[in-house]
Amino acid sequence: MKVSKNTQKAGWVLIGSMLGFIVAKKYAPKETYPFVLIGGFIGTCLGEELISQEEK
DSSP: OOOOHHHHHHHHHHHHHHHHHHHHHHOSSSSSSSHHHHHHHHHHEEEEHHHHOOOO
């Protein structure tokens, strides 16, 4: 099954967001949103770098 580039990026964003959420729950701040947003951003950056682009 071929997975599209956008689906792979979304997977990295999900992984980053979940890791940010886990870290936020461990430290128990009042707001978890900044951790989730930063985790999603880092996941996006990783996805952009790790997913190879096909050149035609």
